[in-house]
Amino acid sequence: MNKGQMNVQNLTVQMKDKVILKDISFAVEAGETIAILGPSGSGKSTLIRTLAGLQKKTDGDILVNGQSTNEKELLKIGTLLFQNFNLFKNLKVLENVASPAWLSGQLKKEEALERASDLLDYFHLSGQKSVFPAALSGGQQQRVAIARAIMSDAPILFFDEPTSALDRENWENLLNYLSESPALKERTKVFVTHEVEFAKRVANRSITIQDGRIVKDEKQG
Ligand SMILES: Nc1ncnc2c1ncn2[C@@H]1O[C@H](COP(=O)(O)OP(=O)(O)O)[C@@H](O)[C@H]1O
Numbered sequence: 365m366n367k368g369q370m371n372v373q374n375l376t377v378q379m380k381d382k383v384i385l386k387d388i389s390f391a392v393e394a395g396e397t398i399a400i401l402g403p404s405g406s407g408k409s410t411l412i413r414t415l416a417g418l419q420k421k422t423d424g425d426i427l428v429n430g431q432s433t434n435e436k437e438l439l440k441i442g443t444l445l446f447q448n449f450n451l452f453k454n455l456k457v458l459e460n461v462a463s464p465a466w467l468s469g470q471l472k473k474e475e476a477l478e479r480a481s482d483l484l485d486y487f488h489l490s491g492q493k494s495v496f497p498a499a500l501s502g503g504q505q506q507r508v509a510i511a512r513a514i515m516s517d518a519p520i521l522f523f524d525e526p527t528s529a530l531d532r533e534n535w536e537n538l539l540n541y542l543s544e545s546p547a548l549k550e551r552t553k554v555f556v557t558h559e560v561e562f563a564k565r566v567a568n569r570s571i572t573i574q575d576g577r578i579v580k581d582e583k584q585g
Pocket residue numbers: 379382384402403404405406407408409410411
Protein backbone atom coordinates (compact mmCIF):
# COMPACT_ATOMS: atom_id res chain seq x y z
CA MET A 365 0.00 0.00 0.00
CA ASN A 366 1.32 3.45 -0.77
CA LYS A 367 -1.66 5.74 -0.44
CA GLY A 368 -3.03 6.97 2.85
CA GLN A 369 -6.59 8.19 2.68
CA MET A 370 -8.00 8.08 6.19
CA ASN A 371 -11.58 8.24 7.30
CA VAL A 372 -12.20 8.53 11.03
CA GLN A 373 -15.78 7.73 11.98
CA ASN A 374 -17.31 8.42 15.38
CA LEU A 375 -14.09 7.57 17.19
CA THR A 376 -14.37 7.32 20.95
CA VAL A 377 -11.52 6.48 23.32
CA GLN A 378 -12.09 5.78 26.95
CA MET A 379 -9.47 4.96 29.58
CA LYS A 380 -10.80 3.36 32.72
CA ASP A 381 -14.03 5.31 33.19
CA LYS A 382 -12.75 8.53 31.64
CA VAL A 383 -13.83 9.47 28.12
CA ILE A 384 -10.77 11.02 26.47
CA LEU A 385 -12.05 11.34 22.88
CA LYS A 386 -15.71 11.58 22.04
CA ASP A 387 -17.34 11.00 18.66
CA ILE A 388 -14.45 12.24 16.51
CA SER A 389 -15.16 12.19 12.75
CA PHE A 390 -13.07 13.59 9.91
CA ALA A 391 -11.41 12.46 6.71
CA VAL A 392 -7.92 13.12 5.39
CA GLU A 393 -7.24 12.73 1.68
CA ALA A 394 -4.18 10.86 0.46
CA GLY A 395 -1.31 13.34 0.22
CA GLU A 396 -3.09 15.96 2.30
CA THR A 397 -1.42 17.69 5.26
CA ILE A 398 -3.57 18.57 8.23
CA ALA A 399 -2.90 20.13 11.59
CA ILE A 400 -4.64 19.16 14.80
CA LEU A 401 -4.77 22.05 17.24
CA GLY A 402 -6.03 22.31 20.77
CA PRO A 403 -5.04 23.20 24.31
CA SER A 404 -2.95 20.96 26.52
CA GLY A 405 -4.97 18.01 27.79
CA SER A 406 -7.57 18.24 25.02
CA GLY A 407 -6.74 14.78 23.66
CA LYS A 408 -4.37 15.52 20.75
CA SER A 409 -1.74 12.93 21.68
CA THR A 410 -4.41 10.33 22.40
CA LEU A 411 -5.95 11.00 18.99
CA ILE A 412 -2.70 10.74 17.04
CA ARG A 413 -1.62 7.66 19.00
CA THR A 414 -4.94 6.00 18.24
CA LEU A 415 -4.64 6.81 14.53
CA ALA A 416 -1.11 5.39 14.55
CA GLY A 417 -2.31 2.12 16.13
CA LEU A 418 -0.72 2.65 19.53
CA GLN A 419 -3.88 3.17 21.52
CA LYS A 420 -6.98 1.01 21.52
CA LYS A 421 -10.21 2.66 20.48
CA THR A 422 -13.38 2.12 22.46
CA ASP A 423 -15.83 2.78 19.65
CA GLY A 424 -16.00 3.98 16.07
CA ASP A 425 -13.99 3.12 12.98
CA ILE A 426 -10.73 4.14 11.34
CA LEU A 427 -10.83 3.38 7.63
CA VAL A 428 -7.74 3.59 5.47
CA ASN A 429 -8.30 3.67 1.72
CA GLY A 430 -11.87 2.60 2.42
CA GLN A 431 -10.93 -0.44 4.53
CA SER A 432 -11.70 -0.82 8.20
CA THR A 433 -8.48 -1.33 10.19
CA ASN A 434 -7.31 -2.73 13.52
CA GLU A 435 -4.34 -1.49 15.59
CA LYS A 436 -1.88 -3.92 14.06
CA GLU A 437 -2.72 -2.73 10.56
CA LEU A 438 -2.58 0.92 11.61
CA LEU A 439 0.91 0.37 13.01
CA LYS A 440 2.09 -0.68 9.54
CA ILE A 441 0.34 2.16 7.72
CA GLY A 442 1.65 5.00 9.83
CA THR A 443 4.80 6.19 11.55
CA LEU A 444 4.62 8.39 14.63
CA LEU A 445 7.02 11.03 15.86
CA PHE A 446 6.45 10.82 19.61
CA GLN A 447 5.95 13.90 21.73
CA ASN A 448 8.76 12.67 24.02
CA PHE A 449 10.98 11.54 21.08
CA ASN A 450 11.44 7.88 22.24
CA LEU A 451 14.99 7.61 20.92
CA PHE A 452 16.89 4.36 21.44
CA LYS A 453 19.21 5.20 24.36
CA ASN A 454 21.75 2.51 23.51
CA LEU A 455 22.14 3.45 19.84
CA LYS A 456 24.20 6.29 18.45
CA VAL A 457 22.39 9.04 16.57
CA LEU A 458 23.10 7.69 13.07
CA GLU A 459 21.85 4.21 14.01
CA ASN A 460 18.80 5.71 15.72
CA VAL A 461 17.76 7.21 12.41
CA ALA A 462 18.88 4.42 10.09
CA SER A 463 18.08 1.20 11.94
CA PRO A 464 14.26 1.12 11.62
CA ALA A 465 14.60 1.33 7.83
CA TRP A 466 17.03 -1.55 7.56
CA LEU A 467 15.52 -3.72 10.30
CA SER A 468 12.14 -3.50 8.58
CA GLY A 469 13.69 -4.40 5.25
CA GLN A 470 12.76 -1.04 3.73
CA LEU A 471 16.37 -0.32 2.75
CA LYS A 472 19.69 -2.15 2.69
CA LYS A 473 21.90 -1.23 5.62
CA GLU A 474 24.34 0.88 3.55
CA GLU A 475 21.48 2.73 1.86
CA ALA A 476 19.80 3.39 5.19
CA LEU A 477 23.02 4.74 6.70
CA GLU A 478 23.62 6.99 3.72
CA ARG A 479 20.12 8.41 3.72
CA ALA A 480 20.14 8.85 7.51
CA SER A 481 23.45 10.67 7.23
CA ASP A 482 22.03 13.06 4.61
CA LEU A 483 18.96 13.76 6.75
CA LEU A 484 21.13 14.46 9.79
CA ASP A 485 23.15 16.92 7.71
CA TYR A 486 19.95 18.65 6.62
CA PHE A 487 18.76 18.96 10.21
CA HIS A 488 22.08 20.46 11.37
CA LEU A 489 23.31 17.36 13.17
CA SER A 490 26.43 16.59 11.14
CA GLY A 491 28.62 16.71 14.24
CA GLN A 492 26.36 14.50 16.37
CA LYS A 493 26.12 11.33 14.26
CA SER A 494 28.26 9.17 16.50
CA VAL A 495 27.10 10.29 19.93
CA PHE A 496 24.41 8.73 22.09
CA PRO A 497 21.08 10.56 22.55
CA ALA A 498 21.79 11.34 26.22
CA ALA A 499 24.54 13.72 25.12
CA LEU A 500 22.14 15.85 23.07
CA SER A 501 20.05 18.87 23.94
CA GLY A 502 16.25 18.61 23.74
CA GLY A 503 16.16 20.37 20.39
CA GLN A 504 18.83 18.08 18.98
CA GLN A 505 16.97 15.00 20.22
CA GLN A 506 13.81 16.27 18.62
CA ARG A 507 15.57 16.73 15.29
CA VAL A 508 16.95 13.17 15.48
CA ALA A 509 13.41 11.92 16.10
CA ILE A 510 12.13 13.98 13.15
CA ALA A 511 14.82 12.54 10.88
CA ARG A 512 13.92 9.03 12.02
CA ALA A 513 10.21 9.57 11.31
CA ILE A 514 11.01 11.02 7.89
CA MET A 515 13.18 7.99 7.00
CA SER A 516 10.11 5.78 7.10
CA ASP A 517 8.29 5.03 3.87
CA ALA A 518 4.93 4.64 5.63
CA PRO A 519 2.00 6.13 3.67
CA ILE A 520 0.93 8.23 6.64
CA LEU A 521 3.27 10.25 8.86
CA PHE A 522 2.12 11.44 12.27
CA PHE A 523 4.00 14.13 14.16
CA ASP A 524 3.14 14.90 17.79
CA GLU A 525 4.34 18.44 18.65
CA PRO A 526 7.38 18.30 16.34
CA THR A 527 8.46 21.87 17.09
CA SER A 528 8.18 21.96 20.88
CA ALA A 529 11.96 22.07 21.44
CA LEU A 530 13.10 23.79 18.21
CA ASP A 531 14.66 27.22 17.96
CA ARG A 532 13.50 29.54 15.18
CA GLU A 533 16.21 28.52 12.71
CA ASN A 534 15.46 24.82 13.05
CA TRP A 535 11.74 25.57 13.00
CA GLU A 536 12.11 27.26 9.58
CA ASN A 537 14.43 24.50 8.42
CA LEU A 538 11.83 21.85 9.23
CA LEU A 539 9.15 23.78 7.36
CA ASN A 540 11.47 24.03 4.36
CA TYR A 541 12.08 20.31 4.39
CA LEU A 542 8.38 19.53 4.68
CA SER A 543 7.44 21.76 1.78
CA GLU A 544 10.33 20.81 -0.52
CA SER A 545 11.01 17.13 -0.05
CA PRO A 546 9.84 15.04 -3.02
CA ALA A 547 9.85 11.98 -0.73
CA LEU A 548 7.08 13.50 1.37
CA LYS A 549 4.94 15.07 -1.32
CA GLU A 550 2.61 12.16 -2.01
CA ARG A 551 2.24 11.13 1.58
CA THR A 552 -0.40 11.98 4.12
CA LYS A 553 0.86 14.06 7.03
CA VAL A 554 -0.89 14.75 10.31
CA PHE A 555 0.66 17.30 12.67
CA VAL A 556 -0.40 17.75 16.25
CA THR A 557 0.63 21.16 17.49
CA HIS A 558 -0.49 23.88 19.80
CA GLU A 559 1.33 26.49 17.68
CA VAL A 560 -1.18 28.23 15.45
CA GLU A 561 1.58 29.74 13.31
CA PHE A 562 3.15 26.35 12.61
CA ALA A 563 -0.27 24.91 11.79
CA LYS A 564 -0.90 27.72 9.28
CA ARG A 565 2.45 27.29 7.59
CA VAL A 566 2.48 23.52 7.42
CA ALA A 567 -1.11 22.68 6.54
CA ASN A 568 -4.00 24.07 4.57
CA ARG A 569 -6.52 22.63 6.92
CA SER A 570 -6.80 22.48 10.66
CA ILE A 571 -8.94 20.61 13.11
CA THR A 572 -9.29 21.99 16.62
CA ILE A 573 -10.17 19.75 19.53
CA GLN A 574 -11.26 20.71 22.99
CA ASP A 575 -12.16 18.30 25.78
CA GLY A 576 -11.89 15.38 23.38
CA ARG A 577 -14.31 16.74 20.78
CA ILE A 578 -13.83 18.48 17.44
CA VAL A 579 -14.91 22.10 17.81
CA LYS A 580 -13.60 23.40 14.48
CA ASP A 581 -12.58 21.91 11.12
CA GLU A 582 -11.52 24.57 8.65
CA LYS A 583 -9.52 25.27 5.54
CA GLN A 584 -6.96 28.00 6.01
CA GLY A 585 -5.48 30.21 3.34
N1 LIG B 1 -2.83 6.63 29.83
C1 LIG B 1 -3.76 7.48 30.28
N2 LIG B 1 -4.61 7.12 31.26
C2 LIG B 1 -5.56 7.96 31.72
N3 LIG B 1 -5.74 9.22 31.24
C3 LIG B 1 -4.92 9.63 30.27
C4 LIG B 1 -3.89 8.80 29.72
N4 LIG B 1 -3.25 9.49 28.74
C5 LIG B 1 -3.85 10.69 28.69
N5 LIG B 1 -4.84 10.79 29.60
C6 LIG B 1 -5.71 11.96 29.80
O1 LIG B 1 -6.34 12.25 28.57
C7 LIG B 1 -6.49 13.64 28.39
C8 LIG B 1 -5.87 14.04 27.07
O2 LIG B 1 -4.47 13.84 27.12
P1 LIG B 1 -3.55 14.00 25.85
O3 LIG B 1 -4.11 13.18 24.75
O4 LIG B 1 -2.15 13.73 26.26
O5 LIG B 1 -3.77 15.54 25.51
P2 LIG B 1 -2.86 16.59 24.72
O6 LIG B 1 -1.90 15.82 23.88
O7 LIG B 1 -3.84 17.39 23.92
O8 LIG B 1 -2.18 17.44 25.74
C9 LIG B 1 -5.84 14.30 29.60
O9 LIG B 1 -6.87 14.61 30.52
C10 LIG B 1 -4.95 13.22 30.16
O10 LIG B 1 -4.81 13.35 31.52
